[in-house]
Amino acid sequence: MIKISEKIPIMINGLPGNVARTMAAAGIADERFLVMPYSLTGQDIPETTAMVGENEFLLCKPDTRDKKIKAIFAQYPFFIAVDYTHPSAVNGNAKFYSRNNIPFVMGTTGGNREELEKTVQDASSPAVIAPNMAKQIVGLQAMMAYAAQTFPGLFTGYSLEVKESHQQGKADTSGTAKAMVGYFNELGTDFKKEEIQQIRDPKIQENQWGIPREHLSGHGWHTYTLKAADGSSLFEFKHNINGRDIYVSGTFDAVVYLREKVSLKGNKRRLFTMIDVMNQS
Known part of the structure; x- marks a missing residue:
């Protein structure tokens, strides 16, 4: 021992x-x-x-x-x-x-x-x-878990869009994004993990997302967008990590x-x- x-x-x-x-x-x-x-x-x-x-x-x-x-x-x-x-x-x-x-x-x-x-x-x-070892993101997930348990159904009726961008060589959908979808669904959205949009094209990442060129080979950018059915309100959560x-x-x-x-x-x-x-x- x-x-x-x-x-x-x-x-x-x-x-x-x-x-x-x-x-x-x-x-x-x-x-x-x-x-x-x-x-x-x-x-x-x-x-x-x-x-x-x-x-x-x-x-x-x-x-x-x-x-x-x-x-x-x-x-x-x-x-x-x-x-x-x-x-x-x-x-x-x-x-x-x-x-x-x-x-x-x-x-x-x-x-x-x-x-x-x-x-x-x-x-x-x-x-x-864990799906993510970054302590700040783990803390965010803990806050989301608390919200989901304390305010279930808070975003009922809202649509959810999830986009995640990682380096071209990442083979799977972000585990962090999948976990976050679970929390949002407990909060009332109806979203399938298969609907997560994966961005792996470096040209799109640099030109449309604004990801610095030096971090195209290693990054994790996530955006979660909630919209009310009548378009009167929008909530957006982001966490963008450059490097490892x-x-x-x-x-x-x-x-x-x-x-x-x-x-x-x-x-x-x-x-x-x-x-x-x-x-x-």
């Missing part, structure tokens, strides 16, 4: 992807963590290693990771995984972590979320799962939170959210 005073070994999974690269660089610079030189990656990734600054990472693919994890455990008997891989890998990775009793932070969106939660609940090790740095703090808070849960005797709960993390921070 790791001691509270020790650095926390973390395995940043998803290299050579951009978000995982951001997390790895931040983790290396953070005195709280020992970033392990390994990273789970996709079967289709041609590289066998990835560099983050002067640090080399060995990439572990799905067809070899079950063998490699034995050698990794020999070096690091305890560690926490940070997952920023791909939506198609979410459920398989979660099963891998749970099968090997690896606590993990799932920052990757997509996959079958009900199956993901069941995997964690049936496991012996805990996990933090905002996700680092929340992710690492979740890592520290999990380490404390693992160290706490008698803790039987397995599934945690960023709301849990922020309530304790």
Whole structure:
């Protein structure tokens, strides 16, 4: 069992992807963590290693990771995984972590979320799962959840339009947008998650949305527009994020939170959210 005073070994999974690269660089610079030189990656990734600054990472693919994890455990008997891989890998990775009793932070969106939660609940090790790791956005979602519970039906009769823009390589619809739709529906709208408008064209993003060119490769802009049926009133909610740095703090808070849960005797709960993390921070 790791001691509270020790650095926390973390395995940043998803290299050579951009978000995982951001997390790895931040983790290396953070005195709280020992970033392990390994990273789970996709079967289709041609590289066998990835560099983050002067640090080399060995990439572990799905067809070899079950063998490699034995050698990794020999070096690091305890560690926490940070997952920023791909939506198609979410459920398989979660099963891998749970099968090997690896606590993990799932920052990757997509996959079958009900199956993901069941995997964690049936496991012996805990996990933090959230559609967004940015603490400010998590706070906004908490406010929306409070409004939905306190004022159900407040926007009955209003139409809802949801637009989200992310970098061209994002494969799935924003998990944050999906969560927000749930809150708006509790507030009275009638909106299907399939109606969320995904913007992935860089030309539209730059010319119509005004997203800075330097952030076309990494951003998350969301707009939620509510209109009264007679056109007499309009409400609009926005949260626009440029770059990926905002996700680092929340992710690492979740890592520290999990380490404390693992160290706490008698803790039987397995599934945690960023709301849990922020309530304790």
